Amino acid sequence: MRTTGIIRPVDKNGRVVIPMDLRKQLNVENEVDSFEIFTEDDKIILKKYEPSCIFCGEAGDTLKLKGHNVCLDCIDRLQKIKNTINE
Ligand SMILES: [Zn+2]
Numbered sequence: 862m863r864t865t866g867i868i869r870p871v872d873k874n875g876r877v878v879i880p881m882d883l884r885k886q887l888n889v890e891n892e893v894d895s896f897e898i899f900t901e902d903d904k905i906i907l908k909k910y911e912p913s914c915i916f917c918g919e920a921g922d923t924l925k926l927k928g929h930n931v932c933l934d935c936i937d938r939l940q941k942i943k944n945t946i947n948e
Pocket of ligand 1: 918
């Protein structure tokens with residue numbers, strides 16, 4: 862983890878503005894994108910939210926299956942497993 866040297870105040874509602882330069886760098890679009898929030902010891906880590914596969918955790922091309930994201934690779938794997946069952 863590297864420092865940006867940027868310090869931002871927390872407002873009365875607990876909000877912190879993420880600097881525009883950082884939002885541009887991560888292609889974060891206002892009122893469209895979301896952040897996933899992680900904690901580690903005394904750190905709060907924000908990661909641009911990209912729906913990831915429930916099986917492998919990859920966040921590339923995913924499809925929704927009964928409310929869960931599944932990547933195309935895992936769909937192929939499931940298809941191969943299904944084919945072995947049908948043999
Ligand atoms: Zn997957």
